[in-house]
Amino acid sequence: MSDGTPQMQVEGSARDRQIVSARVIVTCPGRNFVTLRIETRSGIVGLGDATLNGRELAVASYLQDHVVPNLIGRDAGRIEDLWQFLYRGAYWRRGPVTMSAIAAVDVALWDIVAKLAKLPLYQMLGGRSREGALVYGHANGRDIAETSDEVRRYIEKGFLAVRAQCAVPGLPKTYGIAVGAKAYEPAESELPLETAWSTSKYLQIVPKLFEQLRVDHGNDIELLHDGHHRMTPIEAARLARDLEPYRLFWLEDATPAENQRSFEIIRRHSVTPLAVGEVFNSIWDCKHLISEQLIDYIRTTIVHAGGITHVRRLADFAGLHQVRTGFHGATDLSPVTMGAALHFDSWVPNFGIQEWMFHSQETEDVFPHDYFFRDGRLFCGESPGHGVSIDEKLAARYPYSPRQLPVARLPDGSMWDW
Ligand code: EZ4
Ligand code: CO
Numbered sequence: 001m002s003d004g005t006p007q008m009q010v011e012g013s014a015r016d017r018q019i020v021s022a023r024v025i026v027t028c029p030g031r032n033f034v035t036l037r038i039e040t041r042s043g044i045v046g047l048g049d050a051t052l053n054g055r056e057l058a059v060a061s062y063l064q065d066h067v068v069p070n071l072i073g074r075d076a077g078r079i080e081d082l083w084q085f086l087y088r089g090a091y092w093r094r095g096p097v098t099m100s101a102i103a104a105v106d107v108a109l110w111d112i113v114a115k116l117a118k119l120p121l122y123q124m125l126g127g128r129s130r131e132g133a134l135v136y137g138h139a140n141g142r143d144i145a146e147t148s149d150e151v152r153r154y155i156e157k158g159f160l161a162v163r164a165q166c167a168v169p170g171l172p173k174t175y176g177i178a179v180g181a182k183a184y185e186p187a188e189s190e191l192p193l194e195t196a197w198s199t200s201k202y203l204q205i206v207p208k209l210f211e212q213l214r215v216d217h218g219n220d221i222e223l224l225h226d227g228h229h230r231m232t233p234i235e236a237a238r239l240a241r242d243l244e245p246y247r248l249f250w251l252e253d254a255t256p257a258e259n260q261r262s263f264e265i266i267r268r269h270s271v272t273p274l275a276v277g278e279v280f281n282s283i284w285d286c287k288h289l290i291s292e293q294l295i296d297y298i299r300t301t302i303v304h305a306g307g308i309t310h311v312r313r314l315a316d317f318a319g320l321h322q323v324r325t326g327f328h329g330a331t332d333l334s335p336v337t338m339g340a341a342l343h344f345d346s347w348v349p350n351f352g353i354q355e356w357m358f359h360s361q362e363t364e365d366v367f368p369h370d371y372f373f374r375d376g377r378l379f380c381g382e383s384p385g386h387g388v389s390i391d392e393k394l395a396a397r398y399p400y401s402p403r404q405l406p407v408a409r410l411p412d413g414s415m416w417d418w
Contacts, residue, residue: 016042017076017116022068022108024050024060027395029362031185032056032403033334035390036063036104038112040076046112047390048104049303049340052096053332054187054404062101066090071105077116079109083309099281099306106307107340111385121343121386125312132377133345135329135356136161136224136249140177140184143167144209148216151223160376161222161249161353166209168202171195175228175408175418183358185331186405193406197416199235206239210246222249222353229256229279229417230408233265240270249353250275250297250326256417260286263294273297278328281305283314290321297326297352303337304328308344315348324352331357335367339388342371342380354378366395 018041025035034050050059067086074082086102087093114121122128137154139162141147147166154162165176173195178184206225213223225248231239236254243251252275255262266274275297277286281304289295298318302311315325325348327341338356345354356378359367369388370381381387408418 014075014077016040017112019071019074019076022071024064024068025390025392025395026056026060026400027366028398028401029366029395030360030398031187031331031363032400033363033366034060034063034104035334035336036108037390038071038076038105038108040112044076044112044115046076046108046110046115046385047336047388048106048108048111048307049334049336050100050104051303051332051334051337052100055097056400058097059100059104062097063104067101067105076109076112079106079113079309082106082109083306087306094282094284096279096281096304099310100304102310103303103305103307106309107302107336107386110308110340115385118384120380120382120384121340122346122380125308125344125347128346129349130346130351132374132379133342133351133354134161134376135159135354135373135378136163136222138163138165138176138184138357140165141167142177143169144205144212147209148212151213151217151221155217155221158373158375159221161224163224163226163355164209164213165226166205168198168205170201171198175230176226183360187332187403188406190402190404192404195406195408195418196411197230197408198411199231202230203235203239203242207242207246210243210248214246219247223247224249224252226252227254229253231255233262237266237269240266240272240274243272244270248272252276252299253278257285257289260288260294263289264292267294275299275326278330279304282310283317286314287317290318290323293321293323295323297324299326299328299355301327301329301333301337302340302344303333308340311344312348315344315350319350322350324350326352327354329355329357331359331363335359335363335369336386336388336390339369339371339380339386342378343386345378346380362398366391366398
């Protein structure tokens with residue numbers, strides 16, 4: 001009976017769920033986004049984000065050339081089976097390109113299944129654990145005073161948590177700091193911008209920044225900081241210790257984590273809470289970090305780590321070790337990811353915080369959504385699915401524009417981690 005081809009004869013509601021089309025949409029409303037649109041025979045449309053900043057077309061091709069042909073004719077309701085099919089079936093496991101492509105399929109399918117059930121996505125996961133998700137915004141400035149003013153503006157808007165970054169004196173350009181009046185956007189040129197880095201200069205200014213922020217804004221506001229993988233483990237331990245008096249919510253990406261044991265060194269010296277994982281793409285990248293309780297927050301998010309199906313597994317594993325979620329939410333994650341993440345955040349028992357860098361108005365117009373901000377929290381909407389759609393006509397007006405992330409070099413010219 002079996003000739004090795006997958007069974008595609010389906011009946012009744014399963015027939016309605018058959019995938020009849022899957023398309024990749026690339027658009028650049030201010031910055032590039034890759035979106036997967038899947039449609040079933042009964043006309044239900046699901047959207048998944050596949051954006052990988054600076055490497056967008058690799059994921060678009062992975063989807064278009066290698067994944068889409070496998071989707072046509074399959075039952076959109078078999079989310080788990082399709083996940084396993086794409087993960088195991090590729091033979092080549094993990095990696096940001098593969099896991100972003102799988103995530104796009106996975107989120108689109110969760111969107112479809114929730115729409116079929118006429119339920120908001122959080123309900124499919126087990127329902128709300130909370131109404132809104134605590135979010136943090138990004139304050140940055142050319143010096144400590146400007147950064148402090150920025151923090152004040154966030155507090156005035158109702159934020160309960162703010163990430164603060166300030167320029168490092170002596171360096172022409174610092175990660176996280178906007179140029180002029182434009183909002184900060186890291187991937188700003190066709191080829192990588194070369195930036196200079198000095199950890200010793202950086203380590204001097206950061207404790208002074210947070211000392212001033214506590215003087216100016218008191219102890220009630222939650223403050224966060226992103227080290228962006230620039231420090232060695234022992235330098236990170238020094239900074240984490242120096243920041244202890246200012247009670248950070250977290251110190252993020254203190255050191256690269258390919259070698260997960262690096263975090264043992266930071267832990268040994270400091271009680272500053274640690275967050276890492278925005279560049280991870282699977283549970284295997286953080287298994288030791290979590291099981292050994294070397295971190296407090298895991299930042300790995302839906303778009304870069306295989307979608308809801310995989311990140312749910314990761315979050316459950318983290319919960320066993322009292323590690324909470326703190327999903328990445330920069331502008332390079334599209335509103336589709338933001339919508340899906342907010343449904344996830346509303347459900348996940350071990351929720352910590354959600355990052356939120358505002359999308360530009362052009363992006364908001366291309367991706368209409370029902371999530372909204374109130375009193376320091378983001379709330380997902382109640383419409384069926386993840387609540388984010390795409391205006392394809394408008395999207396078509398913004399063609400792909402090649403951009404890459406910057407690189408960083410030490411004073412002697414050696415390549416460093418950006
Ligand atoms: O540099 O998403 O915490 N947020 C970050 C981001 C990352 C970008 C890289 O594409 O670190 O600003
Ligand atoms: Co970060």
